[in-house]
Each structure stands twice: as structure tokens, then as C-alpha cells.
Amino acid sequence: MPPKTSKKTAKKRAQKSAKQTLKKPAGKPLKPPARPSSRTAATAHKAARTPASKPRRKPASTPAAPALSTERQQRSLANMKTYFERTLAALDEGDSSFTPMPGMFSAAQQVAHAAQTIDWFLEGAFSPTGFSMDFPTMETEVRKVTSLAAAKALLGEAFGRFELALKERPAPRWHEPIVKDTIMGGAPRWSVVDGLVDHTAHHRGAIAVYARLRGKTPAMPYM
Numbered sequence: 157m158p159p160k161t162s163k164k165t166a167k168k169r170a171q172k173s174a175k176q177t178l179k180k181p182a183g184k185p186l187k188p189p190a191r192p193s194s195r196t197a198a199t200a201h202k203a204a205r206t207p208a209s210k211p212r213r214k215p216a217s218t219p220a221a222p223a224l225s226t227e228r229q230q231r232s233l234a235n236m237k238t239y240f241e242r243t244l245a246a247l248d249e250g251d252s253s254f255t256p257m258p259g260m261f262s263a264a265q266q267v268a269h270a271a272q273t274i275d276w277f278l279e280g281a282f283s284p285t286g287f288s289m290d291f292p293t294m295e296t297e298v299r300k301v302t303s304l305a306a307a308k309a310l311l312g313e314a315f316g317r318f319e320l321a322l323k324e325r326p327a328p329r330w331h332e333p334i335v336k337d338t339i340m341g342g343a344p345r346w347s348v349v350d351g352l353v354d355h356t357a358h359h360r361g362a363i364a365v366y367a368r369l370r371g372k373t374p375a376m377p378y379m
Contacts (some may be wrong), residue, residue: 210261232350237283239378241310247366251304252305264307267308268311280348284367286334287338287340330345332345
């Protein structure tokens, strides 16, 4: 059993312990965090509020507009002329007046009509009033043709005029629209070449039939 300690001795020990505690050096106080400058704080605040910017995309490059040209139409016209002449070669001057039925165009008149329509398409495409609709007068002119040789000459001249127009008239003019309120109104002028392809093919077929009715075999036009 430990010896008893008097109250006086306990008091002295407590006072001695308190003195020793006061003599111990106190730890260094912590430095307060440095306050950011007003400029730094404003920058940080702005960055916190601004959403992360997305990487800028390069604008898509606009493809260059194709150069206006009439090369395709020139090729179509040249092919059209070649095919018609190959089929027509089956007939000769002796077939000029042949017609399958009374009242129909003769062989010469079929060719003259094809020639006339080439000029009709060209004039109508550029006319401020559109295409002529005076078909009775046009038919009267065709029926005056009685010679196949004369009709062939008309055809060659008409093709020549159209070919020259495609080469000499500026391409932008061919891309302008045909006057409205007329045949093919609003379509680009060069589209009359497509109309000619269809029209000459129709009458080329008629010429082939005429040749067979005369006992002749027309050549394959595409070879």
C-alpha cells in the first residue's frame, strides 16, 4: 500500500508541475493563408463561371462552282447529226417523193421537217416571246420541198447554225432560262438540245421505216 501524501506535499508538487509547463516553449503559430490579389481572384472567378470552350472547327470549304460549258451539248449535237445521216444514207434521190400513205410527209419532207425543227428550237430558246406556234405556216414551208438532195442540204445547214451558236454564244447565256409561259418555259436554254435529240430520233425512225418499205435496209446508226 503506497505511503500517504500530506496535503502540503501534494500542493507543492502541483505548483512545481505548473511552473514546468509554463517554461516549455510554445509551438510556432501557423501563418494565415496568403490572400489572393484582387486581380487573381477576379480571374479565378471568371474562369469558374466560363464553361470550357470547345475546340474551334475549321469552316467547311465551299466547293467551287463548276465552270459553265456547252461541251456536252456540242457532243450531243454531233452524235445526233451522225446517227441521222447514217440512217438517211439508205435512201437516194429516187425515194424523194415516197410516202406510205396519201397526206403523209414524203421522204424528202421528213428530212426537211427535221431541218426546220432544228432552227425552231434554236430561235425559240433565245426569243423574248418564246417558240413560234404557227405550225400551219411551218408545214406549208415543208411541203414545198420535193427533192431529197435539197432536204439534205437544209438539214446540214441547220445543224451548222446550231453548232455555231453553241460555240460562239457565251455559255452563261445558254444557262439562262427560256422565257416563261411558253414551251419549256423556265428550263435552261441548253435543254433544247435534249428536245432535239428526241425529235430527230423520232423522224430518224420514220426514215428507217420508209427505207424498209422501199426494200432497203438502213444501217445501224450507232456503229
